[in-house]
Amino acid sequence: MKYFDPVNVAPEFLEKTGISSLMFLNVSKEPESKPLECLNNVNAYIAKHGGDVQFGWILTIFGNIGLQLTAHAVVKKKDQDLVCVTLDNQRDGKVNFAPDDGIGSLIKNNFLPVKFISLIDCEVLENYIALMVKANDVRVNSSCVLINPKQQLEVIKHEASLLYPEILALAKEQTSQEDLCYCGSRVKRKHCCG
Ligand SMILES: [Zn+2]
Numbered sequence: 206m207k208y209f210d211p212v213n214v215a216p217e218f219l220e221k222t223g224i225s226s227l228m229f230l231n232v233s234k235e236p237e238s239k240p241l242e243c244l245n246n247v248n249a250y251i252a253k254h255g256g257d258v259q260f261g262w263i264l265t266i267f268g269n270i271g272l273q274l275t276a277h278a279v280v281k282k283k284d285q286d287l288v289c290v291t292l293d294n295q296r297d298g299k300v301n302f303a304p305d306d307g308i309g310s311l312i313k314n315n316f317l318p319v320k321f322i323s324l325i326d327c328e329v330l331e332n333y334i335a336l337m338v339k340a341n342d343v344r345v346n347s348s349c350v351l352i353n354p355k356q357q358l359e360v361i362k363h364e365a366s367l368l369y370p371e372i373l374a375l376a377k378e379q380t381s382q383e384d385l386c387y388c389g390s391r392v393k394r395k396h397c398c399g
Contacts (some may be wrong), residue, residue, distance in 0.1 A: 207329035207389035208265035208273055208377060210301060212230070221322050222274060224262060224303040230279060232298050233290045243291040250290045257281040262320075264301055268376030270324050276308045276317035316345045319395040325379060329371045331384060336365045339372040 214227060240244040247258050262274040273366040279289045279302060289300045311318040319341050321334045340361045347354035376387035385396035 206268045206373065206387060208267050209385065209389040209391050210296060210383065211264065211266045212267075212291055214264060214301075218272065222262075222264065222272060222320075223326065224274075224305075227264065227301050228285050228287070229299050230302045232292060232296065232300055234292060235290045238290050238292055240291065240293060243313075247278045247331050250280050253399050254280075255283055258309075259287055259304055259305040262308075263308070264303065268372065269379045270327075270330060270339045270372070270375050270379060270387075272322040272324060274320040274322070276311065276319070277302065278317070287308075298313075302365055311329045315343055317347075322374050325370045327373065327375060329368055330375060330389075331374050333365060335366050336368070340365075 206322065208371075219225075219331065235250060236248065237249060246260070249353065250256070257280070259279050261279065263277045265273045265275065267273060277289070277291075279287050279291075281287055287302070287304070288305050289302070293300070321337050323330045323334055340358055343354050343357045343361070348378055373387075380387040382393070382395040384394055386392055386394040388398050390397050
């Protein structure tokens, strides 16, 4: 299963994230932009064309049971229009985005923060999400911890793999035939994993 952009997010899901509204932004193809380096891309664009940095969240969904919020930087143009200047092959020219000015203070070691939110009450899912949070913390802090971060990540990956069969079963349970497939293909389940 991989994370995918939801077509729309149910209001009760959005409520769990603390995000009040989600907008769809155009992605502008900037020749020098690099994938995953949104803040550098935004700063390079601003140096050339002016504007400001706008921080916010991109929302992706996991197996129709969990949400990931990934901090993202876009350009606020002089006319106040927002535009994303970071291409992503997974997306077709649009990105869902929720502006949040509080993110700037959360950036640590140049890593943009990530949040995980479970959409169903289930202990296994809570444990799985806790492992993802742990893995993310190791990555964020990897430059300042003494213990081998690679080895720590391997241990976490192994622990997560033990929970995975149950997580997959939950995802199947929560995905109707009309929903986008839990696997992340962005195709309806009935035309995908069935
Ligand atoms: Zn599928």
